[in-house]
Amino acid sequence: MASIKDVAAEAGVSVATVSRVLNDHPSVSEDARTRVLAAVEALGYRPNAVARSLRTDQTRTLGLVISDVLNPYFTELARSVEEEARALGYSVIIGNADERPDLQDHHVRTLLDRRIDGLLVSPTDGGSPLILDAARAGTPMVFVDRWIPGVDVPVVRSDGRAAVRDLVAHLHGLGHRRLAIIAGPAATTTGSERVEAFRAAMAEYGLPLPDAYTGQGDFQAESGRRVTEGFLDLPEPPEVVFAADNLMALGALDAVRARGLRVPRDIALAAFDDIRWFVHTDPPITAIAQPTGELGRAAVRALVDRIEGRPPQSVTLPARLVVRRSCGEPAPQEPPAPEEFPASQEPSPETNRSQT
Amino acid sequence: MASIKDVAAEAGVSVATVSRVLNDHPSVSEDARTRVLAAVEALGYRPNAVARSLRTDQTRTLGLVISDVLNPYFTELARSVEEEARALGYSVIIGNADERPDLQDHHVRTLLDRRIDGLLVSPTDGGSPLILDAARAGTPMVFVDRWIPGVDVPVVRSDGRAAVRDLVAHLHGLGHRRLAIIAGPAATTTGSERVEAFRAAMAEYGLPLPDAYTGQGDFQAESGRRVTEGFLDLPEPPEVVFAADNLMALGALDAVRARGLRVPRDIALAAFDDIRWFVHTDPPITAIAQPTGELGRAAVRALVDRIEGRPPQSVTLPARLVVRRSCGEPAPQEPPAPEEFPASQEPSPETNRSQT
DNA sequence: CGATGTCATGGAATCGATTACATCGGCGTG
DNA sequence: CACGCCGATGTAATCGATTCCATGACATCG
Numbered sequence: 001m002a003s004i005k006d007v008a009a010e011a012g013v014s015v016a017t018v019s020r021v022l023n024d025h026p027s028v029s030e031d032a033r034t035r036v037l038a039a040v041e042a043l044g045y046r047p048n049a050v051a052r053s054l055r056t057d058q059t060r061t062l063g064l065v066i067s068d069v070l071n072p073y074f075t076e077l078a079r080s081v082e083e084e085a086r087a088l089g090y091s092v093i094i095g096n097a098d099e100r101p102d103l104q105d106h107h108v109r110t111l112l113d114r115r116i117d118g119l120l121v122s123p124t125d126g127g128s129p130l131i132l133d134a135a136r137a138g139t140p141m142v143f144v145d146r147w148i149p150g151v152d153v154p155v156v157r158s159d160g161r162a163a164v165r166d167l168v169a170h171l172h173g174l175g176h177r178r179l180a181i182i183a184g185p186a187a188t189t190t191g192s193e194r195v196e197a198f199r200a201a202m203a204e205y206g207l208p209l210p211d212a213y214t215g216q217g218d219f220q221a222e223s224g225r226r227v228t229e230g231f232l233d234l235p236e237p238p239e240v241v242f243a244a245d246n247l248m249a250l251g252a253l254d255a256v257r258a259r260g261l262r263v264p265r266d267i268a269l270a271a272f273d274d275i276r277w278f279v280h281t282d283p284p285i286t287a288i289a290q291p292t293g294e295l296g297r298a299a300v301r302a303l304v305d306r307i308e309g310r311p312p313q314s315v316t317l318p319a320r321l322v323v324r325r326s327c328g329e330p331a332p333q334e335p336p337a338p339e340e341f342p343a344s345q346e347p348s349p350e351t352n353r354s355q356t
Numbered sequence: 357m358a359s360i361k362d363v364a365a366e367a368g369v370s371v372a373t374v375s376r377v378l379n380d381h382p383s384v385s386e387d388a389r390t391r392v393l394a395a396v397e398a399l400g401y402r403p404n405a406v407a408r409s410l411r412t413d414q415t416r417t418l419g420l421v422i423s424d425v426l427n428p429y430f431t432e433l434a435r436s437v438e439e440e441a442r443a444l445g446y447s448v449i450i451g452n453a454d455e456r457p458d459l460q461d462h463h464v465r466t467l468l469d470r471r472i473d474g475l476l477v478s479p480t481d482g483g484s485p486l487i488l489d490a491a492r493a494g495t496p497m498v499f500v501d502r503w504i505p506g507v508d509v510p511v512v513r514s515d516g517r518a519a520v521r522d523l524v525a526h527l528h529g530l531g532h533r534r535l536a537i538i539a540g541p542a543a544t545t546t547g548s549e550r551v552e553a554f555r556a557a558m559a560e561y562g563l564p565l566p567d568a569y570t571g572q573g574d575f576q577a578e579s580g581r582r583v584t585e586g587f588l589d590l591p592e593p594p595e596v597v598f599a600a601d602n603l604m605a606l607g608a609l610d611a612v613r614a615r616g617l618r619v620p621r622d623i624a625l626a627a628f629d630d631i632r633w634f635v636h637t638d639p640p641i642t643a644i645a646q647p648t649g650e651l652g653r654a655a656v657r658a659l660v661d662r663i664e665g666r667p668p669q670s671v672t673l674p675a676r677l678v679v680r681r682s683c684g685e686p687a688p689q690e691p692p693a694p695e696e697f698p699a700s701q702e703p704s705p706e707t708n709r710s711q712t
Numbered sequence: 713c714g715a716t717g718t719c720a721t722g723g724a725a726t727c728g729a730t731t732a733c734a735t736c737g738g739c740g741t742g
Numbered sequence: 743c744a745c746g747c748c749g750a751t752g753t754a755a756t757c758g759a760t761t762c763c764a765t766g767a768c769a770t771c772g
Contacts, residue, residue, distance in 0.1 A: 001493075003758055014722045019760055027719055044489075049469040050415070051758035053406045054727050075431050082452060091466055093449050096438060110447055113405040133400075137357075221632075253636050276577070280609050282638035359728055370752045375730060383749055407728030410757050717770080725762080734753080741745090 002043040010039035022047060053115065061091045062303060063111035064120045065104055067146070067188075068219065069096040071247055072275045073292060074122070077145065080296030081120060088304050090117070099185075099219055101125040108134065118303045122146045126187040140306040144299040146189045154306070154314045156299040157189075158290040160272065161197045166321040167270055167288060168201035171240055174328045176268060180213035180238035182227045182248045191219070194244045194272055213238050217248045224251025232259060232267075240268040240327060246275050249285065268327040284324035291317045358399040366395035378403060409471065417447045418659060419467035420476045421460055423502070423544075424575065425452040427603055429629045429648060430478070433501065436652030437476060444660050446473070455541075455575055457481040464490065474659045478502045482543040496662040500655040502545045510662070510670045512655040513545075514646040516628065517553045522677040523626055523644060524557035527596055530684045532624060536569035536594035538583045538604045547575070550600045550628055569594050573604045580607025588615060588623075596624040596683060602631050605641065624683040640680035647673045 004022075008015045013032055020028045021036040039045070053059045062085050066074040082092045093116065095107025104124045108131060111119060118140035121131060127148050135141050135151050147155040171179060181198050184191030199209050212234060215227030224243055228251065231237050243249035249271035256263055263269050263283055271278070274289035298315040306312040364371045369388055376384045377392040395401070409415045418441050422430040438448045449472065451463025460480045464487055467475060474496035477487060483504050491497050491507050503511040527535060537554050540547030555565050568590060571583030580599055584607065587593050599605035605627035612619055619625050619639055627634070630645035654671040662668040 004760095005758080015759080016722060016724095016761075017720080020721090023760080025761095027721085029720060032720075046465075046469055048410075048471060048758055049466075050406055050409045050471050051727090052760075054404075054410050054729085055758080055760045057727075059406070069431050069435050070428075072426075072428070075425050079425050079452060086462075091449075093447075096435060106442075109402075110405075113402055115404060115406050250632065250636070257636070276606065277633040277637065280606065280613070280638060281633065281636045282640075284638075360730095361728080371729080372731075372752060372754095373750085376751090379730080381731095383751085385750060388750080404728055407757090408730075410759085411728080411730045413757075713772105715771085718768085720767090721765085723762105723764085726760085728757105730756085732753105732755085735751085737750095738748090740747085742743105 001048075002045045003048065004045075006043055007036065007039045007045050010043060011035040057115075058117055059115055060089060061093060061114070061116045062118050062120060062300070063093050063095065063108075063114075063116040065095040065097055065107050065111070066122050067097050067099050067104075067124050068247075069094070069098075071219070071245065071273075073246060073273045073290070076292045077122075077296045080293040081144075081300055084297040084300040085304075088300065090300075090304065097124045099124050101128060104128060105130045112139065118142070118307045120144050120299055120303055123148050124188065125185075140303060142299050142303040142306065142312065144295060149189070154302050154312045156295055156302055156315045158295060158317045158319045160194060160288055160290070160319040161200075163288040163319040163321045164194065164197040165201040165204070167242070167286070168198070168205060168207075170286070170321065170323060171268070171270070171327055172205045172207070174268075176239045176327070177207060178213070178236070178238045179207065179209070179240045179242065180215065180231050181209070182215045182217045182224050182241060182243045182252065184217060184219045184244045184248075186216075188219075191244065198242060217244065217251075219245050219247060221247045221251035221254070224248030225255045226251070228252040228255035232256075232261070237267065240270065243269070243271045246271050246273040246278075246287070249287075253281070263326050264328040270327055274322050278322075278324065281326075283326050285326040286324045287322050288319050289322050290319045357404075358401045359404065360401075362399055363392065363395045363401050366399060367391040413471075414473055415471055416445060417449060417470070417472045418474050418476060418656070419449050419451065419464075419470075419472040421451040421453055421463050421467070422478050423453050423455050423460075423480050424603075425450070425454075427575070427601065427629075428631045429602060429646070432648045433478075433652045436649040437500075437656055440653040440656040441660075444656065446656075446660065453480045455480050457484060460484060461486045468495065474498070474663045476500050476655055476659055479504050480544065481541075496659060498655050498659040498662065498668065500651060505545070510658050510668045512651055512658055512671045514651060514673045514675045516550060516644055516646070516675040517556075519644040519675040519677045520550065520553040521557040521560070523598070523642070524554070524561060524563075526642070526677065526679060527624070527626070527683055528561045528563070530624075532595045532683070533563060534569070534592070534594045535563065535565070535596045535598060536571065536587050537565070538571045538573045538580050538597060538599045538608065540573060540575045540600045540604075542572075544575075547600065554598060573600065573607075575601050575603060577603045577607035577610070580604030581611045582607070584608040584611035588612075588617070593623065596626065599625070599627045602627050602629040602634075602643070605643075609637070619682050620684040626683055630678050634678075634680065637682075639682050641682040642680045643678050644675050645678050646675045 004015050004018050008018045017032055018036050021033050064081050066078060068074055078094055085092045097104035101124050105128055120142055122145040132151060135153050141153045143153055143155045145157055181195055183195045186192050202209050215230055217223035217227050228241060241252050243252050252269055271285055271287045274287040278285040278287050294317060302312040360371050360374050364374045373388055374392050377389050420437050422434060424430055434450055441448045453460035457480050461484055476498055478501040488507060491509050497509045499509055499511045501513055537551055539551045542548050558565050571586055573579035573583050584597060597608050599608050608625055612623060626642045628644045630643040634641040634643050650673055658668040
């Protein structure tokens with residue numbers, strides 16, 4: 001592979017001049033420029049990003065550590081992150097933690113070893129020392145979706161509180177009183193916050209949330225199935241199951257189906273995180289939709305601000321309730337399928353109950 | 357950030373010795389080793405991968421360029437690729453082409469600039485000059501899922517021919533005669549092959565495949581919707597629509613639903629690529645499942661063989677038909693939900709009609 | 713016309729590692 | 743006892759870029 005020296009030789013100039021042409025430094029003669037460009041063309045030369053990074057101490061690369069690539073929410077997040085980063089001239093390296101703290105640390109470490117310019121993290125646990133150290137050591141960092149409390153790192157996330165209240169109101173209005181939740185890991189902020197929001201909203205309606213009705217999941221489908229089975233085994237099973245993410249809702253659906261029961265006739269179901277398939281499940285599932293794309297873009301902007309010396313800003317965007325049929329009572333007819341993946345991107349007035 | 361020089365100073369040895377300790381070279385005294393290790397610990401030193409790569413001319417990184425991250429098939433592929441690569445001591449950088457040749461080239465270029473050790477590609481088009489040049493220039497490369505004909509690059513893919521024949525047999529047995537297909541881009545191998553297999557299988561049953569029944573999609577949901585609308589507008593609409601990937605099947609579902617029609621009563625639906633949600637759609641969708649995880653792992657093994665000087669091998673694995681209810685006639689009861697995402701990973705004997 | 717400034721250019725240092733080569737001390741052997 | 747070998751270590755070259763500094767050619771100005 002041709003190096004800058006080869007180009008210099010071919011063009012009959014020094015490497016310094018080649019470098020100047022490539023970084024369009026003003027003081028290069030027109031003649032030299034054309035000769036260098038011709039040599040670059042002739043040799044098919046491409047600058048070695050590794051060497052450049054070593055010298056300039058910047059990689060123009062962002063690391064993104066997400067909790068689970070198989071979760072459509074995170075893949076959409078990853079996509080919007082890459083898109084915005086590309087627009088700002090950065091590349092993105094994705095690390096998938098699979099909800100495992102050890103894997104998360106593995107990726108953070110390799111990313112740091114590669115000297116990425118900044119890190120976007122959605123922490124799998126409540127306080128990886130590695131991440132905390134990196135943050136303290138001054139690695140530009142932004143938390144997205146989930147965060148670790150007590151660290152001075154900007155957070156870009158969505159607030160589901162209002163939407164959860166809307167959901168409880170909706171369920172209450174439908175006559176449901178025994179509501180259960182499949183929670184995410186308490187070590188994650190989204191895990192605990194969603195339970196808290198749910199509990200608070202239920203309190204507003206004078207509804208209790210007994211321990212038996214709060215199952216502990218881990219954001220994976222299998223845990224949703226297991227917890228739901230537990231609910232169904234109860235002497236008095238809940239009337240509604242609210243899954244704190246879409247994969248656990250899938251598991252819940254598996255469990256209900258395995259018993260030959262029907263949603264919503266036998267038990268109602270709602271989920272946090274809307275995905276496009278929820279429109280076509282049997283029945284269509286009522287869910288809380290996050291502005292995923294906007295979260296990803298805002299996170300990148302905050303991180304790049306931080307990297308380039310501007311003050312980064314935390315951002316909180318509202319989530320909103322999308323009512324479908326999985327909790328009973330036909331919802332108003334949904335508008336035709338939106339153009340963009342996912343459905344949640346386009347607010348549909350009829351079903352949007354979020355108060356901003 | 358501490359460098360090897362700092363460690364050397366702290367330990368009172370030369371950088372060469374530090375490097376030897378870090379790469380556990382045999383000829384280092386026990387004393388020196390402990391002093392270096394202590395210094396590394398004290399300074400929290402981590403080797404700079406950028407510098408190391410520059411010197412050794414290897415990054416221990418693989419590039420993976422996929423056609424669409426939002427497609428669950430590819431995200432599962434990406435996951436298995438990363439997993440296997442990690443097991444072999446490599447990292448993976450994913451580039452998402454979004455089915456756009458220009459974006460694909462962008463990612464290939466940045467990956468090459470970063471001097472990745474090898475490239476895994478699922479080409480979006482039939483022959484990007486950039487990719488062909490890189491292959492000819494000797495970049496270790498393996499095609500996965502899709503490939504570009506006429507290049508000497510190993511291919512790891514699955515053969516859907518038998519499964520498509522099984523599907524047509526299944527449809528024919530159900531009494532369907534007017535079968536239509538939503539094809540993928542003809543420039544992709546998977547795009548054209550699936551149509552070919554479908555056409556060939558139909559010929560075996562003496563069924564015609566009129567032009568009006570072959571719609572041109574682009575592997576995205578919106579095209580599935582559009583093509584299906586076209587089918588429904590026909591004076592004699594097809595009885596079955598076969599979508600060449602899962603996203604176009606989603607679009608087809610959107611279109612059918614928008615007309616107030618029902619699957620399979622008014623029109624039957626089948627898809628290439630099985631995803632876990634197909635079990636819970638209304639109705640559950642009959643699909644052709646690829647051994648996605650195995651494909652990803654085999655692709656990595658082939659690429660790493662090539663990188664490390666062993667002869668790489670092309671691999672073709674069979675896909676299999678998974679019958680559900682979207683084409684009519686209740687299928688045999690599916691077994692309880694499998695443990696692993698996606699359902700397709702665990703062959704379920706009752707529904708597996710593939711002949712190996 | 714001499715002093716000063718501007719512009720294009722090249723030489724060489726540098727980034728942080730790896731590694732070939734030289735050096736040195738100690739030890740075994742003839 | 744001298745020689746040679748081996749193990750431990752350091753010095754310095756190297757990878758491919760960027761960039762500081764010096765240099766020389768010209769132009770401009772008083």
